[in-house]
Amino acid sequence: MDYFYLKTINNNAICATNEYHHEVIILGKAIGIKCNRSFHSLVDKKLIERVFIADNENRKYIETIIGQIPYTLFKVVDDVIKQAEDDLQTKFKDVLYLSLLDHIYFAYKTWEDKQKIENPLLNELKMFNSKEFNAAKHSIQIINNTLKTDFDEHEAAFIAFHYINALSNLSSFQNKTIMKDLEQTVNYIEKLTNYSLDKSSYLYGRLLIHLKCLFNRLVTDERIEYDAAFINDFSNSLKVAHEEEWEYAVKISSFMKYELHLNVNDGETAYLTMHIVPILKQKGGKQT
Template sequence: MIIKRVLNNNTVISTNKSGFDILVMGRGIAFGKKKNHEIDMELVEKTFLLRDKSMQNKFTELLLDVPMEHILVAETVINFGKIKLGKALNEIIYVNLTDHIHSAVERYNTGIILKNPLRWDIKRFYPDEYAIGEKAIEIVQKNLGVQFEIDEAAFIAIHFVNAEEGKSFDYAYEIAEITKNIENIIKEKYRTEFDETSLDYYRFITHVKFFAQRILTSDHYDDEDSELLMILKEKYRNEYECAILIHDYVEKTFDYPLSSTELLYLTAHIRRITKNL
């Protein structure tokens, strides 16, 4: 394996048998080496293949400043996350999570500890991703000797939410905020709390998260259920009034008018989650 470019003493760019550029890491692997020199395979600890060229460029730039220990910790967390979620992740996770862990370690070493105001909401709305964040705290403490506060689990969780392929939650923080606000509107209307372990609650939260995504991307359902909505309005008056409160919040905050179809679904989900109150 031949060195194509030296990034630092521990990292070089080479080419694999298929012709793809790969990042090759190992302590001292590039010490005294230059372009076109042979790589000592006994020193190789890790190789990275990022097929997306722009992601590879970003990751390469990141490696110029990030210690190898931080990179390996991020990879360990990513591998755990892939197993936990059981799905593919966008390659951007390698850039974003590595950068986050590196920056967080530097922050902690200078006494700067950030609180996450949405931690509980992220934990409720993205439980699997939050569990990865909790595991990441353990991995960082074990390998880097830095003890993150629990808030860091939520920050890390969001990186996994945003990296899940086939799940276009590019606005995870905003979605969590909107979901929380809509849930609070219903709680205040009915003066109640919900069983967060119930299937109806899970269905409701899932619907609201996708609803929030449509708001943020200005995507609308067709307005084609006005007659059926009028039937539900008469049958479930309280639930419809609650849906109108959500409508007012969304329209005022995001200038997003709700179609009859959106109101219909909201009314139905509110009915489902409040029917036993």
Template sequence: MNAPFRIKKTLNNNAVVATDASSMELILIGKGIGFGKVKGDIIKGDVIDKLYILTSEKEQEQYVSLVRSLDESFIELLNDVITHIEKRMQTTLNEHIHVALTDHMAFAVKRLEQGMDIRNPFLLETQTLYPKEFTVAEEVIEEINQVLGIHLPDGEIGFVALHIHSAVTNRSLSDINQHSRLINRLAELIEESLEIKLDRKSINYLRLVRHLRHTIERVEAGEKVDKQEKLAKVLKEEYPLCYNLAWKLIKVMQNTLNKPIPEAESVYLTMHLQRLT
């Protein structure tokens, strides 16, 4: 990315599409960067606050469309928010977050203005699964609330946390949401089978959810787990209800993920289930 940059399209007073010396197309953000500028004008690096490559043509089109349809101050706020996320997470984010989070927050603010409140059924699970992302999401929602003088519902913290996790791990939101739904389904199955009501804020529940998350990640990554035949035999005899339920949960995971689950997982799951009872 070599300065100076040549303007290809002015989006608003603070955003332009430009090309660098190697003809790479970029989106440049800066106060007044597009004011009075036309196609072909040169921009030097010292007036640029932020620079986005957005290598996907589709994403660049989506971002251009968003910038043109939303208030400049809102775009500026979301750019500051994304910079804050990157600093707090101490990693480079997938650039898709510029499109995905900006679009999501614009829609969230619009819903609030219209008196609509979309519940987030996975809020506690999200906080348990992704604690750092959740903490940063709390900061993001607080900043947006303060700047815009609004009060977004707490459920939005969970949605933003998932966007952050998606941008950090380069995983799609649909995959992440599938895992959240799976864990929620397993929790409901545990309650039904053991005839208990899980305390979703208890340490044992948090441990179970984290274990399920790591199990799913291991399965997705194809990691092997050492067999625990002796321990499995003891647990099967001592805690037959929990042991059988563990296998029931494993079958649900296998069917959902469409991948085999190592037998040893039944041992660890049984111990977590026993703690819950």
């Protein structure tokens, strides 16, 4: 793809157009100095490191972020994202680069001012999004090594949330709501059953995955239509074979409905029972 110079943002960023006449913003070390700055001249591809499509909605946002941030941070964010993509086995969209660039610059300036911001969702993120949190811990190592900062797990939690948002179709607000709902539901299950769940067990992880998927479906109104006759027979057999666990699942469903305002159907209650059974019966939890 060829790009044609429009204007310079700073030493490391320029505005240009591509072959389809779409305006873009191009990053590259000293590109604002080394490129041919004649209007509509061809941009040397060797100077190009990253390209962003700059539509009317995000052009000002991108220019503002890039215009005030030193090139060192561009490289840090690039390294951070490459490592996170390896850790999470995914390929992120450019929007994550911009949001992380903005966030890390803000965090760095805050650190320079000797201020510290604690993350109120730290424990929930460590518990319910361990993959993203562990990837974020690697990110913190890269940032600390490069910028000589001393960011801790609180900053890792902030970065983890960027990864969660980037991997999800849900909004930031919806993701935060789901994490809070997960925490409240797990606490309710422990209180209801008088069991302390083994947080490192496979069965506990399986329950969390089920709850996460359930909350995602309910938040986005992506309901699963179960066969009514099958669910009726399935539920009746569970009530007979696992009466105690079925009652737990019914109460958990009621908790979700009245406390979290989530409408859990009979099919979900039945499948919840199937997760409660092994946790209580197969040493996935330990009695307090």
